[in-house]
Amino acid sequence: MTIYQVPNAIATPASQTICSATATNIALSSAVSGTTYAWTVVQTGVSGASNGNGNSIIQTLTATGFVSGTAVYTITPTANGCAGTPITVTITVNPTPNAIATPASQTICSATATNIALSSAVSGTTYAWTVVQTGVSGASNGSGNTIVQTLTATGSVSGTAVYTVTPTANGCTGTPMTVTITVTPIPNAIATPSSQTICSGTANNIALSSAVAGTTYTWTVVQTGVTGAANGGGAAISQTLTTTGITPGTAVYTVTPVANGCIGSPIDVTITVNPAPVVTATPASEMICSGQSTGITLSSTITGTTYSWTVVQTGVTGASNGSGNMISQLLTTTGAAIGTVVYTVTPMYNGCAGAPLTIQVTVTPKVTMTATAVSSNICSGETATITFASSLPNTVYNWNVVQTYATGASNGTGTSISQMLTATGNVQGQAVYTITPVVNGCEGIPVTVIVNVNPIPVVTANPSSSTICSGTATNIVLTGNLPNTTFTWSVIHTGVFGAVSGSGSVINQTLTITGSVPQTATYIITPSANGCTGTPITVTVTVNPTPEVFGTPLRTVICSGDNAEFSLTPNIPGTTFTWTVNQQGVSGAFDGSGNGNPQTVSQQLQTTGNAIGTVTYTVTPSANGCDGTPITITFTVHPLPTADIPDGMVCVDAGTGSLIYGYPMNTGLSDATHDFQWYFGTDLTTVIGTGSSYTATQAGQYTVSIVSTTAPGCSNVIIVDVTESNPASALNLYVNEAFSNNPTITAIVTGGSGNYQYQLDGGAYQTSNEFTGILPGLHEVHVIDLDGCTDLTQTIYVIGYPHFFTPNGDGYNETWNIWDLQDQPNAEIMIFDRYGKFIKQISPVGEGWNGTYNGELLPSTDYWFTVKFKDGVNKEERIFKAHFSMKR
Numbered sequence: 001m002t003i004y005q006v007p008n009a010i011a012t013p014a015s016q017t018i019c020s021a022t023a024t025n026i027a028l029s030s031a032v033s034g035t036t037y038a039w040t041v042v043q044t045g046v047s048g049a050s051n052g053n054g055n056s057i058i059q060t061l062t063a064t065g066f067v068s069g070t071a072v073y074t075i076t077p078t079a080n081g082c083a084g085t086p087i088t089v090t091i092t093v094n095p096t097p098n099a100i101a102t103p104a105s106q107t108i109c110s111a112t113a114t115n116i117a118l119s120s121a122v123s124g125t126t127y128a129w130t131v132v133q134t135g136v137s138g139a140s141n142g143s144g145n146t147i148v149q150t151l152t153a154t155g156s157v158s159g160t161a162v163y164t165v166t167p168t169a170n171g172c173t174g175t176p177m178t179v180t181i182t183v184t185p186i187p188n189a190i191a192t193p194s195s196q197t198i199c200s201g202t203a204n205n206i207a208l209s210s211a212v213a214g215t216t217y218t219w220t221v222v223q224t225g226v227t228g229a230a231n232g233g234g235a236a237i238s239q240t241l242t243t244t245g246i247t248p249g250t251a252v253y254t255v256t257p258v259a260n261g262c263i264g265s266p267i268d269v270t271i272t273v274n275p276a277p278v279v280t281a282t283p284a285s286e287m288i289c290s291g292q293s294t295g296i297t298l299s300s301t302i303t304g305t306t307y308s309w310t311v312v313q314t315g316v317t318g319a320s321n322g323s324g325n326m327i328s329q330l331l332t333t334t335g336a337a338i339g340t341v342v343y344t345v346t347p348m349y350n351g352c353a354g355a356p357l358t359i360q361v362t363v364t365p366k367v368t369m370t371a372t373a374v375s376s377n378i379c380s381g382e383t384a385t386i387t388f389a390s391s392l393p394n395t396v397y398n399w400n401v402v403q404t405y406a407t408g409a410s411n412g413t414g415t416s417i418s419q420m421l422t423a424t425g426n427v428q429g430q431a432v433y434t435i436t437p438v439v440n441g442c443e444g445i446p447v448t449v450i451v452n453v454n455p456i457p458v459v460t461a462n463p464s465s466s467t468i469c470s471g472t473a474t475n476i477v478l479t480g481n482l483p484n485t486t487f488t489w490s491v492i493h494t495g496v497f498g499a500v501s502g503s504g505s506v507i508n509q510t511l512t513i514t515g516s517v518p519q520t521a522t523y524i525i526t527p528s529a530n531g532c533t534g535t536p537i538t539v540t541v542t543v544n545p546t547p548e549v550f551g552t553p554l555r556t557v558i559c560s561g562d563n564a565e566f567s568l569t570p571n572i573p574g575t576t577f578t579w580t581v582n583q584q585g586v587s588g589a590f591d592g593s594g595n596g597n598p599q600t601v602s603q604q605l606q607t608t609g610n611a612i613g614t615v616t617y618t619v620t621p622s623a624n625g626c627d628g629t630p631i632t633i634t635f636t637v638h639p640l641p642t643a644d645i646p647d648g649m650v651c652v653d654a655g656t657g658s659l660i661y662g663y664p665m666n667t668g669l670s671d672a673t674h675d676f677q678w679y680f681g682t683d684l685t686t687v688i689g690t691g692s693s694y695t696a697t698q699a700g701q702y703t704v705s706i707v708s709t710t711a712p713g714c715s716n717v718i719i720v721d722v723t724e725s726n727p728a729s730a731l732n733l734y735v736n737e738a739f740s741n742n743p744t745i746t747a748i749v750t751g752g753s754g755n756y757q758y759q760l761d762g763g764a765y766q767t768s769n770e771f772t773g774i775l776p777g778l779h780e781v782h783v784i785d786l787d788g789c790t791d792l793t794q795t796i797y798v799i800g801y802p803h804f805f806t807p808n809g810d811g812y813n814e815t816w817n818i819w820d821l822q823d824q825p826n827a828e829i830m831i832f833d834r835y836g837k838f839i840k841q842i843s844p845v846g847e848g849w850n851g852t853y854n855g856e857l858l859p860s861t862d863y864w865f866t867v868k869f870k871d872g873v874n875k876e877e878r879i880f881k882a883h884f885s886m887k888r
Contacts, residue, residue: 007032007079009087017092019172020063024091027056028075035079045069046093063095066121068170097122097169099177107182109262110153114181118145118165125169129179135159136183153185156211158260184260187212191255191269198241199352200226200249200276206237206269208255215259219269225249226273243275246302277305277347277354287362288331289442290339294361296327298345305349315339316363333365336391338439367392367444369437377452379532380423384409384431384451387416396438405429406453423455426481428530457485457534459527467542468511469626474541476507478525485529493521496543511543516572518544518624544624547575549631551619557636559714560607564589564635568599568619575623585613586637607639640716641674641706643667647721649787650696654726654753659697660789663722665704666693673710679703699724725787728752733781733796735774735871743798745771747781754785776800776820797823799869804885807851816884817848818867827869834862834883851886860888 012027028037038053046069048061063069071091077084102117118127128143136159138151153159161181167174192207208217218233226249228241243249251271257264277300286294298307308323316339318331333339341361347354367390374385388397399417401409406429408421423429431451437444458481466474478487488503498511499521513519521541527534553566568577577599581589588605607613615635621628648663667676671692678689681700688694696702699722707715729751736744747758747769757765759782760774771781776798783792797820805816821827821844831839831849839858840849851858864883871878 004080004082005032006082007035007077007084009035009037009075009077009084011075011087011089015090015092017094018061019094019170020096021060023058023060024071025056025058026073026089026091028054028077030077030079030084032077032079032084035077035084037075037077039073039075041071041073043069043071046071046091049073049091057089061091061093063093066095067123068095069093094170094172095122096172097125097167097174099125099127099165099167099174101165101177101179105180105182107158107184107260108151109260110183110185111150113148113150114161116147116163116179116181118147118167120167120169120174122167122169122174125167125174127165127167129163129165131161131163133159133161136161136181139163139181147179151181151183153183156185157213158182158184182260184262185212186262187215187257187259187264189215189217189255189257189264189267191267194267195270195272197272197274199274200243201240201278201352201355202276203238203240204251204271206253206271208235208237208257210257210259210264212257212259212264215257215264217255217257219253219255221251221253223249223251226251226271229253229271237269241271241273243273246275248275249273274350274352275302276352277302277349279305279307279345279347279354279357281345281357281359285360285362287364287440289440290331290333290363290365293330294327294341296343296359296361298325298327298347300347300349300354302349305347305354307345307347309343309345311341311343313339313341316341319343319361327359331361331363333363336365336368338365338392339363362440364392364440364442366442367395367437367439369395369397369435369444369447371433371435371447371449373449373451376450377454377531378421379454379530380429380456381420383418383420384453385416385418386433386435386449386451388435388437390437390439390444392437392439394439395444397435398438399433399435401431401433403429403431406431409433421451421453423453426455428455429453454530454532455482456532457482457527457529459485459487459525459534459537461525461537461539463539464537465540465542467544467625469544470513470546471510473510474507476523476539476541478505478507478527480527480529480534482529485527485534487525487527489523489525491521491523493519495519496521499523499541507539511541513543513545516545518542542624544626545572546626547572547621547623547628549575549577549619549621549628551631551633553633553635556634557638557712558605559638559712560586560613560640561604562637563602563604564615564617564637565600565602566617566633568594568596568601568621570597570621570623572621572623573597575621575628577619577621578627579617579619581615581617583613583615585609585611585639586615589615589617605635605637607637610639610642612639613637638708638712638714640714641667641669641708642716643669643704643706643718645704645718645720647723648696649723649725649789650699651787651789652724652726654751660727663696664693665696665702665720667704667706667718668692669706673708675707675709677705679705696720696722698722723787724753725785725789726751726753727785728754728756728783728790728792731781731783731792731794733794735796735798742772743774743776743800745774745779745781745796745798747771747783747794749783749790749792752785752790754787754789756790757784757786758782759784774798797821799871801865801867801882802884804887805851806887807857808888815848815850816886817842817846818844820844821867821869824869827867830866832864832866833858834864836864839863851888857888858886860886862886 007030010029040051041049043049046061049071073089074086076086097120100119130141131139133139136151139161163179166176187210190209220231221229223229226241229251253269254266256266280299282297310321311319313319316331319341343359344356346356369390372387398413400411403409405424409431433449436446460479462477490501491499493499496519523539526536548571551568576595578593580591583589587608617633618630620630645665650663651660669692677687678694702720704718728749732748734746759765760771780795799820801818806813825845829842862883866881868879
């Protein structure tokens, strides 16, 4: 058996520190010859290490960060198949330092110091630099963490100082870097001109320059009595300056040059600003009509300013260049277009011209227009549309309107007229528009447009609806609210024949239906007048079927007092029957109606005389307002046998009871055609007579039964009441209120039992026994009994006296007396003169007084008298006094 020595491993060096990106160099050896080596590696913060084998470890390692990393190799020796104990070798890898310049480069002004801070990502790094300077002085080599050196440009252009900086850390040198410092020279400022005098409202013009190329300039300004100056910058100062008053002002500019961020020394530039006049035009612009003059007043803020103007006119004549304080020129357009005149006014004061002012005058020619109505005739409620056109743009149109029998039109302004017009009545309305074109306040020639407004026709149907019977004609009268309105109609119908569309003023069409159910025809009627169509209306016509009636009486020949009876039946349920009667010699029949099914008619008929009468019933069926064909039913009515026998009386002597005369009762009927039976009192079984007449001899009730011997055998019963009357025995007459203005006669009848009537002087009979208002004189009173039993006559005087007499020998009225007292021969009449002297006493039955006294004629005058007489029913003695006249 061979026993081999376990090999060992020796690393030379046992550990190592290297810079990043450099190679390891570890030699491996052993006390045992023939030993081989294999290793594994763990690297931290390092890259580049890898497992391997060999007699040396040579690998380029790089730190992966800015701190040191390690690569730990574990080396295992092997000899003769025997593995020795592993050893470890640690390689420390330091990172390569970098250099960071902040800032990386720098531009500074001449005579200022640099300020470059140096840093690295690797802690503990140190820095050294060398420098190359061009056009600069003050730079030098050195080391440290900051480069702070005052550099000065040696010319008028920028110079440079280039620093090369090398970093070192942990014995490792990093890559050098360069930092370039640009040193800019300090600029100066030159103003050309260095000062300036200008007019207010004009711009200064100061050119700025410097010995240093690329210099820029900024300025601040202090202005006194001036506006328009402002702080700014640039190669020139050009600002329009304006004085704030009427004296010169100043603007002092302080100019600072800057080149490459370096500020030079400031300089001052003074600008003197003389005031410039400002012109004001009143008005500032003007619009006039062709043929008018301008009226523009010129003024300024500075007294003594003068003005001149130039003119450019387009489409206008009359404008010219000029000067003065007022522009007043008559301008006229040369054509139909709007012209313009532009005045450019320049104010001048102390050699300074103010800013020119342009004044535009617009000259408007007389505009012409056209107005076109879409329609000159419209219907009420439509819109009147009138469009305008003008010879000039921007024309404004003003209109006023006069409307007659129309509303809706109104005055207005616009580019067209669109107004809804309504006729106010049933005549054509009218709106008369007068349109005036206006451009820039200048009126053109007015134009008149007339729009006629036709009222809307309205149709009225009479009737507005209708119900007719089948087979009859409609009669729908159409009227309109406007003259000459025409009407057309269409019709919608169901089950109706004869309804057709048409036109006219009357719808007269015979409509027919079949069946027993009503049908309708609806007419749609449209009115038209003057091209305007009115709102249609509808008229519905209901067509009802025609009803029929059936009826036959059981008998048509009846007696007076019997009922005429018949029954009516319809063909349409709900039919109403209306009947009229024509009765000849008959009463009791009357018109009527009913809707029974069947309908029974029963009426009691009476003949009005002794002749046969007839009643004809005309029955008309009606259903739904339609009358069917009438039928007639005639009844023959035979009169009841009758006699006109008035109640009467028998005249009987009251003293003896003997009959003076009886009361004949005559039926007036023929014995050949009638049978008679007479009864007395309540005994209706004992026949006291069978003839057509009978004479009553005593008071009581008489009954006669009469039967006609011809068909239909009508019968009747007549009752006659007979009373007893007694004649009067005497008649006495009495006068009351003699000599009064209203004397009366009273007739007194004694005895008798009749109903008396009284007659005076052959006049009319009366039931009163007193007569009034009787004239003086002889009167006759006649008394009769209505029953004929009494007939008495008597005479009597009514007392009066003559109011004058004339005893003049002519044979007339020669004496005075109270002649009406002749039935009282004992009456006493005494005559006196006016002084109460007794003249004469006379008797009413004598010759009277002849107007003498003791044989002597008395004078004509009034004379008085007294009379003593009897008066009244009781013949009472009375005295009456009065006077009368004697006339010769």
